[in-house]
Amino acid sequence: MEYEANKKLIGIIGGMGPMAGVNLSEMIINETIAIKDQDHLPQVLLSVPQNIADRTEFILGSVSENPAHAIFSMLKKLGLLGVTVAGIACNSAHAPAIFNVVIDELNKSKMKLKLLNMIEEVAKVIKLEFNGVNRLGVLATTGTVKAGQYQLLEDYGLKVVYPTEAVQKKIHQAIYHPDYGIKSVTGSISFKSRQQLENATRSLIYEKVEVIVLGCTELSLAYKTNNFGGVPLIDSNRVLARALIRAIDPSKLKPWRQK
Amino acid sequence: MEYEANKKLIGIIGGMGPMAGVNLSEMIINETIAIKDQDHLPQVLLSVPQNIADRTEFILGSVSENPAHAIFSMLKKLGLLGVTVAGIACNSAHAPAIFNVVIDELNKSKMKLKLLNMIEEVAKVIKLEFNGVNRLGVLATTGTVKAGQYQLLEDYGLKVVYPTEAVQKKIHQAIYHPDYGIKSVTGSISFKSRQQLENATRSLIYEKVEVIVLGCTELSLAYKTNNFGGVPLIDSNRVLARALIRAIDPSKLKPWRQK
Known part of the structure; x- marks a missing residue:
């Protein structure tokens, strides 16, 4: 197969959550x-949600198993298929x-696979596309x-x-609440989640931020536009998508556009 | 990893087209x-569009390479990862x-992988969920x-x-046209494509069909509702998604709903 020959x-x-992976792929x-199917870049999406402990629960200390090991196992699987760059x-x-x-774990292995860091890619985009910006909300x-x-x-x-901490709590609920959170209500965003997120966004704008980073891949699903009340929103998942394209074929990357 | 232990x-x-694969995954x-990430089923999406000749061009005789071989190579790759059922x-x-x-090719190999037939699954859904229906448009x-x-x-x-042949030509353009076709215009559906598809749908309703099968995965992207002028639309990609879930864990399949 050609993608073995050109090794890209x-x-x-x-799987963290599953829809965020699909969204990155999209x-x-x-x-x-691209103007036809064959112009698109080769990609593989591996989603094995049941094996990966919740990242937030690990960070906050309520589960002890580091999700890193399950993530590395998935990277090894991707390596088997010939993946050269991953996110x-x-x-x-x-x-x-x-x-x-x-x-x-990746460095210790002999895999020829480059893992991009989404946060670093966000920093690069801000310096490149939003030159002069100083205060940014997350x-x-x-x-x-x-x-x-x-x-x-x-x-x-x-x-x-x-x-603020009170607003942060609402954001967390908008993502995780079992009844109305983005992770529970697949296929659409509940009114309550949207309302809580909009309030949070307004609170950051009140703090005079110049751009807002959507720093949770689930938020990509909630915000269909690239700005809110005139403040640009930077979708971290979109930034990662663009960095992955650039890593394997920069000539196929569309110019950055703040819709 | 757990998904090796339970072998599912x-x-x-x-990759045919790329967005149709993403749409199936979604x-x-x-x-x-599911109410949390970990409840979702494990899946892997392999999209290598540049290796697969256009299926329509092969069927119509304008390319001689059978896409079957590239498809089988991809199945072998999925087999490496432990895939048990594929679509x-x-x-x-x-x-x-x-x-x-x-x-x-699959039967000749020793792979333990079941490949579902999307068309057969559509037939089963019609018999089960649209009992009594006789005339169906495609x-x-x-x-x-x-x-x-x-x-x-x-x-x-x-x-x-x-x-009719004239209408069929318009449907084909709505999907394939390099300027406005669904495969070219990623991220949205052009007005012209939508118009041509709506006219085609109306022409089938005029022929007194009782349900309409969206028999091209690209059409999933154009029709966001499940009926048109009161006639149920059956999305073949959605039917395949449901069959894949049923194959690995029927207890997790939502009931059929004609939205």
């Missing part, structure tokens, strides 16, 4: 310059306590906020602003 | 009873000239219509009605 295949670690297609469709999995363990799960991986953006000279 | 993993042959999630997210690939060759690519795989439904006592 995108891999997606999905965005790779949407961000690729994890989950912000919380980029918490240093998880992501660094995956990178360590909407994410409580796990991501507590684990602090978005602090990495401060290394790039950016000021990271999170919602 | 859904495989999707995607529908597996949407049709599964192909493409109606045209179910043309006997393609699908039967894949099945032959909207599909010209390749699918000429290859005649939907004639299989006549074995189930159903009368299959296709659009």
Whole structure:
């Protein structure tokens, strides 16, 4: 098969949640310059949700099993298929306590596979496409906020602003609530989730942020536009999709557009 | 990993087109009873579009390479990962000239993998959920219509009605046109495509069909509802999604609903 000869295949670690993996796969297609099926880039999405402990629960200490090991097992599977560059469709999995363990296991192995870091890719996009921006808001799960991986953006000279604790609790419910949360209600976004997220977004704008990072792949599903009240929204899952395309064929990457 | 122990993993042959594979993956999630990430079923989507000749062009004789061989190579890759049941997210690939060759290669191999037949699954759903229906319309690519795989439904006592040749040409354009076709315009459906498809749908209703099968996975993307002018639409990709869930865990399948 040709993709073995040219040794280029995108891999997606999905299942965290499952829809975020599908969404990343879809965005790779949407961000690729193509006019027929055969122009699209080869990719494989592996989604094995039942094996991966909840990332937020691990970060907050309520489960002890590090999801890193299940993630690395999935990477090995992708390696078997010839994947050369991979991404994890989950912000919380980029918490240093998880992501660094995956990178360590990957380095110890002999796999020729490059794992991109979604958070680093977000930082690069902000420097490149939003030059001059200083204050940026982050909407994410409580796990991501507590684990602090978005602090990495401060290394790039950016000021990271999170919602207040009370608002953060609402965001978390909008994603995780068993009755109306995005992870439970598949196929649409509940009115209550949308309302809680919009309130949270407004609270960040009130804090004078210049751009807002959707720092949870589930939020990609809730926000269909790229701005809110005039403030650009940066979808971390979309940023990762674009970085994966660039890694295997930059000539096929559509120009960045803030819709 | 648990999915090796219980030996159950859904495989999707995607890339024909790429968005149809993603759509099948998404529908597996949407049709599964789940309230948290870990409740969802394990699946892998392999999409290698550049290796698979256009199915319609092969059926119509303008390319000589049978896509069956590329499809079988992908199945072997899925087998490596432990896939136990697989589906192909493409109606045209179910043309006997393609699908039967894949099945032959699969039977000759020693792989323990069951490949579902999307068309057979559509027939089963009609008998089960639309009992008493006799006349059914099919909207599909010209390749699918000429290859005649939907004639299989006549074995189930159903009368299959296709659009006239002139209307069929418009459907084909709505899918394949390089400027406005569904395969070219990713991320949305062009006004012209939608108009041509609606006209085609109306022409079938005029022929007194009782249900309409969306017999091209690209059409899943165009029709967001499950009926048109009161006539139920049956999305072949959704039917395949449900059959894949049933094959690995029937207890997780949502009841059929004609939205």
